[in-house]
Amino acid sequence: MMVKMMENNFTRKLYQVPYLLWIVLFVIAPIGLVLYYSFLDIEGHFSFENYGKFFTPVYLKMTLSSFWYAFLITAISLVIAYPTALLLTKTKHKQLWLLLIIVPSWINLLLKAYAFLGIFGTYGIANSFLQVIGIGRQQLLFTDFSFVFVSVYIFIPFMILPIFNSLSELNPTLIDAAHDLGASKWTVFRRVIFPLTINGVKSGTQVTFIPALSLFMLTRLIAGNRVITLGTAIEQQFLVTQDWGMGSTIAVFLIVIMVLIMLVTNTRERGV
Amino acid sequence: MTPWAKLFLVIIFLILYAPIFFLIFYSFNSGETMYDFESFSLKWYKELFHDTRLLIIVLNTIVLALLAALFSTIIGVLGALAIYMAKRRQTKNLLLSFNNVLIVSPDVIIGASFLILFTMAGIKLGFSSVLLSHIAFSIPIVVLMVLPKLSEMSPSLIDAARDLGASSWNVMSKVIIPYISSGIFAGFFMALTYSLDDFAVTFFVTGNGFSTLSVEIYSLARRGISLNINALSAILFLFTMLLVVIYYFITQRTKLNGMGVRKR
Numbered sequence: 443m444m445v446k447m448m449e450n451n452f453t454r455k456l457y458q459v460p461y462l463l464w465i466v467l468f469v470i471a472p473i474g475l476v477l478y479y480s481f482l483d484i485e486g487h488f489s490f491e492n493y494g495k496f497f498t499p500v501y502l503k504m505t506l507s508s509f510w511y512a513f514l515i516t517a518i519s520l521v522i523a524y525p526t527a528l529l530l531t532k533t534k535h536k537q538l539w540l541l542l543i544i545v546p547s548w549i550n551l552l553l554k555a556y557a558f559l560g561i562f563g564t565y566g567i568a569n570s571f572l573q574v575i576g577i578g579r580q581q582l583l584f585t586d587f588s589f590v591f592v593s594v595y596i597f598i599p600f601m602i603l604p605i606f607n608s609l610s611e612l613n614p615t616l617i618d619a620a621h622d623l624g625a626s627k628w629t630v631f632r633r634v635i636f637p638l639t640i641n642g643v644k645s646g647t648q649v650t651f652i653p654a655l656s657l658f659m660l661t662r663l664i665a666g667n668r669v670i671t672l673g674t675a676i677e678q679q680f681l682v683t684q685d686w687g688m689g690s691t692i693a694v695f696l697i698v699i700m701v702l703i704m705l706v707t708n709t710r711e712r713g714v
Numbered sequence: 715m716t717p718w719a720k721l722f723l724v725i726i727f728l729i730l731y732a733p734i735f736f737l738i739f740y741s742f743n744s745g746e747t748m749y750d751f752e753s754f755s756l757k758w759y760k761e762l763f764h765d766t767r768l769l770i771i772v773l774n775t776i777v778l779a780l781l782a783a784l785f786s787t788i789i790g791v792l793g794a795l796a797i798y799m800a801k802r803r804q805t806k807n808l809l810l811s812f813n814n815v816l817i818v819s820p821d822v823i824i825g826a827s828f829l830i831l832f833t834m835a836g837i838k839l840g841f842s843s844v845l846l847s848h849i850a851f852s853i854p855i856v857v858l859m860v861l862p863k864l865s866e867m868s869p870s871l872i873d874a875a876r877d878l879g880a881s882s883w884n885v886m887s888k889v890i891i892p893y894i895s896s897g898i899f900a901g902f903f904m905a906l907t908y909s910l911d912d913f914a915v916t917f918f919v920t921g922n923g924f925s926t927l928s929v930e931i932y933s934l935a936r937r938g939i940s941l942n943i944n945a946l947s948a949i950l951f952l953f954t955m956l957l958v959v960i961y962y963f964i965t966q967r968t969k970l971n972g973m974g975v976r977k978r
Contacts, residue, residue: 454882461793461853465812468850472827473815476906479830526726529719541962548954548961552913552928554949556935557733560740560748565940567736567749598730656820659913663935673822680826680918690830693823704818 463667473697477501479690492691501675505695508671511586512654515593519650520643522594523601527642528635530602533607540606547599555663560594562664584666590693592664593654601646608642644707672696738951741944748939758945765942768930775864775927778841779909782848787902789849790856794897795890797857813854824851825918832919839921847919848909855908856901863897864934900964905959 483489495501526543533539546554562568562582569579582588612635620630636643656673670678672692679689740748744755762768778834793813800806816824828850832843867890875889891898913928934943 456795457792460789464789464793464850464853465809467831468828468853469812469815472824472831475830475834476823476827522726525722527725529715532715532719533723541958542727544954545958546734548907548911548958549734550911550913550928550931550947550950550954552931552935553737553943553950554733556931556943556947559736559935559939561733561736565747565749570749584768595729595733595854598726604858614759652818652820656822657914658822659917659932663932673820676826677918679827686826686830689826693826696820696823700818700820 443559449467468660476690476693476697479686480694482687482690484685484687492688495688496691496695502691504670504675505672507669508655511590511593511669511671512651514590516647516650517598518590518594519597519601520646521647523598524605524643525604526598527602527609530606536610540603543599543602543606547603551596551657552659552663555592555660556597558588558664562588583664584668585666586669587667589665590663593657593660596660597650597654600649604645604649605639607640608639612638648703648707651703655699656696672699721928733953734947738948739942739943741948743941743944744937748941748944758941760906762942762945762949768946770926771925771930773953774841774924778848778926779906780844781845782852782909783902783905785849786852786905787856787898790853790901791860791894791898792925793853793857794860794864794894797861813857815854816851816860817854821912821914822918825915826960828915829918839919840924843919843921844916844924847915848912851912851915852905852908855904856898857902859901860894862899863894866891896964896967903960907961 480492481488481490483491486654530536530543560566564579564581564583566582568582570581571580615635616638617630620634625633638683655671656676658671658673658677661669661671662673662677676689676692676696679685679692683689736748740751741758742754742756743962744757747751755811759887783790796811797806797813800809811853824847828843828847829839832839837846871889871893872885875885880888886892911928913932915930916926917929925933931943931946934940
C-alpha cells in the first residue's frame with residue numbers, strides 16, 4: 443500500500459522533470475560556468491588575472507564609455523518617447539496608433555540597422571540633405587553619432603509602450619482634480635502625471651539601458667570600431683580573441699550591472 | 715490636440731517608418747546602390763528566388779522555429795503547471811525567479827554561457843546546439859503566457875471534475891488543458907517569433923556549417939550594401955505584418971494586459 447502510494451506520488455511529480463531539468467541545465471549551469479571561466483586565465487589555470495585586468499584603465503574606460511552611451515541613448519529615447527506616448531493617449535483611435543508604433547519594433551533589428559548603412563553612407567540620403575543645406579558631406583557612418591542615432595531609433599518603440607500603458611491606467615479624474623485646484627499645466631504634469639507614470643518610465647529604462655550596454659551587432663554594423671560596448675567586448679573575447687576567461691569576466695560585470703539596474707528600476711505597484 | 719502636437723506625432727511616425735520604406739523602395743532599383751535609383755526592376759527579387767543557398771537557410775530557419783516552439787511549448791506548459799501546483803509560496807517564487815533569469819539576461823550573456831555549456835558537454839555546434847538554445851530561451855516566455863490562464867481558472871472546476879470521478883489524467887486533458895489552450899497558443903506563437911527573430915544567441919552557438927536567416931543577414935550586411943538584402947527585407951516586412959496581425963488577434967482573444975513589449 444505504502445509502496446503504491448509513493449509510486450503514485452512519484453509519477454505525479456514526474457511531469458515536473460523536464461522543466462526542473464531545464465532550470466538546472468540552462469539557467470543555473472550557464473551562470474555557474476561563466477563564473478567559473480572568469481577565474482581561468484588564457485591557459486586554463488585558476489587565477490584572478492582577469493579581474494586584475496578588468497580594473498586596468500583600458501577596461502575601466504571601456505566600461506565607463508559603454509555606460510555613457512547607454513545613458514545617452516536611454517535619456518534621448520525617454521525625451522522623445524514620453525511626449526509621444528502622452529500625445530498618443532489623446533488620439534481618437536489610440537489602439538490603432540499603438541499598433542502602428544509596435545510594427546517597427548517587430549522588424550528584425552539587423553534590417554533596421556542595415557537601412558542606416560544606406561541612409562548614412564557617403565552618398566546616402568542624409569549626406570545629400572547635408573549638402574543641400576550647405577553643410578557638405580560628412581563622415582556619418584562608423585561614428586559615435588550614428589551609433590547613438592540608430593540605437594535611439596531602435597529603442598523608441600520599446601520606450602513608448604510601457605509609458606503608454608501606464609498613462610492609459612492613469613485615472614483622468616486626478617488630472618481634473620489638480621486643474622480644479624488651480625494647478626497649471628506644467629504643475630499637473632510635474633506633480634501628478636509624471637509621478638504616477640514613473641513605473642512605465644522605469645520599465646522603459648530597463649528595456650533600453652540593458653540592451654544598449656550589450657547589443658554588439660549594432661556597434662559592429664553602425665559604429666565600426668569607434669564604439670566598444672560591454673557586449674562588443676564580450677563578443678570580441680569569445681569569438682575573435684578566443685579568450686573565454688576574460689570574456690566571462692566582462693560578462694560577470696555585465697550581470698552585476700544588470701542586477702543593479704533591475705533593483706533600481708524594480709516596479710512596485712502602488713494603488714491610487 | 716494642437717497642430718504642433720499633431721505635427722510632432724507625424725514626424726515621429728515618419729522617422730519610425732522612413733528607414734523601412736527606404737529599404738523597400740531601393741529593392742526595386744535596377745542599379746546596385748542605395749542612393750542612385752536607376753529604374754524600376756524586379757531583378758533583385760528574381761535573384762533572391764534563384765539563390766538556392768539562401769532558400770535552404772530560410773527553410774532551416776522555419777523548421778528550427780517550429781521545432782523550438784513545439785518543444786518549448788510542451789516543457790513550458792509543464793513548467794507552468796509545476797509552478798501553479800507548488801504548494802509553498804517560497805517554492806513558487808523561487809521557480810518564478812529562475813524562470814525570469816533568461817528573460818532579463820542580455821542575449822550576449824545567454825549566447826556566451828551556452829557556448830561554454832555546449833563545448834563542455836561535448837555537443838557539436840550546429841543545428842542541434844542552435845535548436846537546444848532556442849528551446850531554452852523560449853521556455854520562460856511560454857510559462858509567462860500560460861501561468862495567468864492557470865491562476866484565473868477556478869479551483870472548484872478541478873474539484874467538480876474529481877467529484878464526478880475523473881482521473882488525474884482526465885482532469886488534465888479534459889479540464890485544465892482546454893481551459894488554458896489560448897495561453898498555450900499564445901506561448902507557442904511568441905516562442906515562434908522569438909526563434910525567428912533571434913540573432914545574438916544563434917550567432918554564438920552556431921558553428922560554421924549551419925546558418926539562420928538573421929545570421930546570414932548579419933554576415934551579408936557586414937560585407938556592405940547588397941540590394942539582395944533589400945528585397946529580402948521587403949518580403950520579411952510583409953511577413954512581419956502578418957505576424958503582427960496574428961499577434962493582435964491573440965491579445966484580443968486572451969485579453970493579455972496591454973500590448974506586450976518584445977524583448978530585445
